[in-house]
Amino acid sequence: MRFGIKAAEDLGIPEVQFWTASACSFIGYLHYRELIRRGIFPFKNDDYLTDGTLDKPVDWICGMSNVKFRDLPSFLRTTDPNDIMFDFMGEEAQSCLKASSIIFNAFDEFETEALEAVISKFNFPNIYTIGPLQLLARHIVSKSQVNSLNSSLWKPDSKVFEWLDQRAPNSVVYVNYGSVTTMTDHHFREFAWGLANSRQQFLWIVRPDVVQGGESARIFDTLWMEFYDGNYLCWCACHLLAFLC
Template identity: 50%
Template sequence: MEGEKGKEMRNKAIEWKSLAEIATKPGGSSYKNFDGLVNQRERERERERESEREMESENVASPHIICIPYPTQGHVTPVLKLAQLLHTRGFFITFVNTEFNHNRLLRSRGPDSLKGLHDFRFETIPDGLPPSHCDATQDIPALCESTSKNCIVPFRDLIVRINSTAGVPKISCILSDGLMSFTLDAAEELGIPEVLLWTTSACGFLGCLHYRQLVERGLIPFKDENFLINGSLDAPVDGILGMNNIRLRDLPSFIRTTDPDDIMLNFIDREAQRASKATAMIMNTFDDLENEAINAIKAMIPHLYTIGPLSTLYDQFPKSASDSLGSNLWKEESKCLEWLDNKHPKSVVFINFGSIAVMTAKQLEEFAWGLANSNHHFLWVIRPDLVMEDSAMLPQEFMKATQERGLLVSWCAQEKLLRHSSIGVFLTHCGWNSTIESICGGVPVICWPFFAEQQTNCRYACTEWGIGMEIDSNVKRDEVEGLVGEMIEGEKGKEMRTKAIEWKSLAEIATKPGGSSYMNFEYVVNQRGSGSDYQ
């Protein structure tokens, strides 16, 4: 405190204090550095604001399509794929799920999976149903009734809200699933054009279009339950242009009723008849595959455009940021492709009965032992709700016998698996997504149709396209074993694999530049992008 050294240090500290004050006053080094940082951040903020203004300006100028699927897995998948395709072509997308399915997607794909992009957004509406099991498909008749009655108001209100949101382009078109035709009423009320996507095959839709005629002819509903056993379903049906040698059993299964007020019969009839009211209708198929059925539909609905297979068409365009978006309502197991990588080409039986089909515990056991006794490798997708009113439990003896040959999963990326070189045959329920994806992979099918147009798809796969063989609905293990063996090793299987590869090639031609589906897609895009009417 009193020494000379202390005095010197005090003077030095005062000098540093003075220099610190100079540095922090206007014109000082620290003041200028701080001011520079502030100005730099302000410049960055201004650039961000400018970028946002440019993005908003770009958004407002973009054509905006609102997409809504029927709320089951087999419908969400193709509608999302088409939405992604449209996004690659510069469309602003709003994708509408039901609240129930939105929550399922979050559980299966992760909490951030539906945050979307600035120009690909997700919205929800209620389906009007009471809460149900969180990871099972909802009751289909109840879902059909509820969506048709309860969804139009929240859907219309959503459009009004979006159209009043700053920085978001006004909706210029509705892309709706064919089974959500209440959207046509909203479109008419709001003066917005609507494109319908029917997610079935053309032959399946053509069958649905003739429900009303079949009722008027007295062919359906059936007089009593004996139609299931007395051969009535084998009766040929004439008068359906575009469907040759078709039987009642080959038509979409909702005709199989004795009740004139049957929910599904009347719902599908109404939805099919309303399709002609849309500005345009599109289907996930291609002209070479279903030429006669497509032409028959066009005679009734001229503004029909085939743009499939969607998965192959999608490959023709550069990927956009929306490519990471997925549609799986169950969590996909990632080990499937790695497991297949270690198998010989065309050696694996792939089994998947889709998202809705169910079976008895006895049928599950028969399938299991048929696969076990075939001695071939297999990859089997078994949903938790596959067995009616029970859990899908396989016999321990089966598990032990096949542990070196089989892989069981609860859900998978089916489209990727069907393109894998190890897949030799696909045992399927013949839903349209599964059928067209099998064609895209060049894979023959063993058919076990469950409901809807799956019976029609089965008939065409087996008799028209030459790529499939059918298993009796009352499945037996010996039949499963025999068909698997024939498909993997036999001459018929070889012929069907060759035919499947031919169809795969035609699908690729249809979706490449200059192909029928590619040109139809370009036309649809250009008409909607310009706001023009379809001719």
């Protein structure tokens, strides 16, 4: 992140950036400024969600062929010219080019086009690929202290896996908003009732802060009492899970 580069400059030492997402996402963020220059961002109104705009091809991004607007990092999907995540991610990607090297969570054969674009178009030859990181976990010694490290601050509840094991294959709807998505109270309730009215078993991951204002847990508890009997709530891998029994 940018503060690391500034600290390295002040200390007079080399600084290496680690981009944990894909190289394609990095290319997409690097072109956020171009979206502004071309007048594409911000969208004028919410019609872009339904009028086919997101399905228009984008043929001017080096390193990403055969893509549409919907394939670009989704923070561009807003009508707010001051959207904080659009600005933040675009500038974070640009700042990486000031580092001495960049490490990507990718491997050359999988993202050749994007990696070559970073080298050629952005004149940044010092890139290294070490991914996918998930495969590196198998090299950790079983009794190593590294096994105690976890990116989650919540205590997992493994009962969710017991519940899933009792369900038939392809019978559970899985819903996950990711780590940064937020929504209004109204949209949260609409989503909840949509799941409830589907009459399908579902596994729904709800962060405590997914509702703007941090009221997810309170609203969810209220709604759940209206849905069905025999429900269950638990914490698992940093997320609130709810599923129909």
